[in-house]
Structures are given as C-alpha cells and as structure tokens.
Amino acid sequence: MPELQRLRPDHAPALLAFEQENRAFFAASVPDRGDDYFTHFAAHHAERLAEQATGACHFHVLVAEDGEVLGRFNLVDVADGSADLGFRLAEKATGRGLATATVRELFSLSTTAYALTTLRAAAAVTNTASRAVLTRTGFVPTGEEPILSGKRGVGYVRELATGPSGGV
Known part of the structure; x- marks a missing residue:
C-alpha cells in the first residue's frame, strides 16, 4: 500500500524520475514546470525543503513500497489556519x-x-479528474473562476472539522 510521506532530501532521485516520466501526462492538464525545473532540479528541491522548514508550505509524496514516487500532495501558502492544496498523480x-x-x-x-x-x-475546467477528486472529498465550488495557465478554472474550498465530535 502506498504511503504518504513528508518531503525529505532523500526523495530527490525518485521525485525527479516521477516528474520526468509523467511530464507529458501532467502538461495535458496542469502547467508544465519548464526545462529549468529539470535542469536545476537539485536546487529546486532544496528550495522546497527550505520553504517547508519555515512552515509556509507542507510538501508530501505518495511513495510505493519499492520507493517509487506515485504522486505529490502539497499544502502551500499556509496562513491563518488555511492552505492551498495541489496534487498530481502518476x-x-x-x-x-x-x-x-x-x-x-x-x-x-x-x-x-x-x-x-x-x-x-483550484482546477482547470478541463481537468475533470482533479475536479472529481475534489468533489468526492467534500470540496465545494466557491464561484471563483481563476485563470490557470490561460485556462478557465474552478475554485474550491473545504472546511476541516476538528474536535471530539468533528473529525475529518
């Protein structure tokens, strides 16, 4: 069973392989990272880890039993009890x-x-897979229509219940 793990320095080789192997697949529905990301991957990885250390972001990878990265699940722009969720799956x-x-x-x-x-x-209107995941997990549309790499998008929000009777 795959395991969700907080991003660490030793994830770098498997994470780079994941991004390279899925680049064309991702570019069909989310913005491409660009050549610089791949050329300077080690520096970008180090930047993400430094950013995570500040608490401004929480980066995660979904790792198979053999160590292969199957997905990324990130919480960014953390402030005042909220964050933006972004994810991609191989x-x-x-x-x-x-x-x-x-x-x-x-x-x-x-x-x-x-x-x-x-x-x-947020997900592009054309990214039906991500929009389905968001809907299935209780996100609701906000009415916002962000532009995501030139494509019309849908904004979502999900309140997280807390406390003894809440749960998530």
Missing part, C-alpha cells in the same frame, strides 16, 4: 482511487499536524 497510478484516498488522508494531517481548518484548491 499516469500509471490513476483510476485506482489513490488521489481520493490520499487527499482524505491529508485532511487528518492538516488538522492534527498543521492546525489547518480550511483548504482551498
């Missing part, structure tokens, strides 16, 4: 409910480890 890992299950797992981490009460997300 093409070969889609269609098995992994994204939905991992987003739900992130709800628990968000409340217990990061003291978050609200998550925001």
Whole structure:
C-alpha cells in the first residue's frame, strides 16, 4: 500500500524520475514546470525543503513500497489556519482511487499536524479528474473562476472539522 510521506532530501532521485516520466501526462492538464525545473532540479528541491522548514508550505509524496514516487500532495501558502492544496498523480497510478484516498488522508494531517481548518484548491475546467477528486472529498465550488495557465478554472474550498465530535 502506498504511503504518504513528508518531503525529505532523500526523495530527490525518485521525485525527479516521477516528474520526468509523467511530464507529458501532467502538461495535458496542469502547467508544465519548464526545462529549468529539470535542469536545476537539485536546487529546486532544496528550495522546497527550505520553504517547508519555515512552515509556509507542507510538501508530501505518495511513495510505493519499492520507493517509487506515485504522486505529490502539497499544502502551500499556509496562513491563518488555511492552505492551498495541489496534487498530481502518476499516469500509471490513476483510476485506482489513490488521489481520493490520499487527499482524505491529508485532511487528518492538516488538522492534527498543521492546525489547518480550511483548504482551498483550484482546477482547470478541463481537468475533470482533479475536479472529481475534489468533489468526492467534500470540496465545494466557491464561484471563483481563476485563470490557470490561460485556462478557465474552478475554485474550491473545504472546511476541516476538528474536535471530539468533528473529525475529518
């Protein structure tokens, strides 16, 4: 069973392989990272870890039993109990409910480890897979229509229940 892990320095080789192997697949629905990301991957990875150390972001990878990275699940722009959720799953890992299950797992981490009460997300109108994951996990449209790399998007929000009777 894949495991959600907080991003660490030793994830770098598997994470780079994940990004390279899925670059074309991701570019069909989310903005491409660009050549610089791949050329200077080590520096970008170090920047993410430094950013995470400040508490402004919480980066996670979904790791298979063999150490292969199957997905990224990130909480960014953390402030005042809220954060923006972004995720991407390897093409070969889609269609098995992994994204939905991992987003739900992130709800628990968000409340217990990061003291978050609200998550925001956005997906391009054409990104039906991500929009389905968001809907299945209780995100609701906000009415906002962000432009994501030139594409019309849908904004979402998810309140996270906390406390003994709340749960997520």
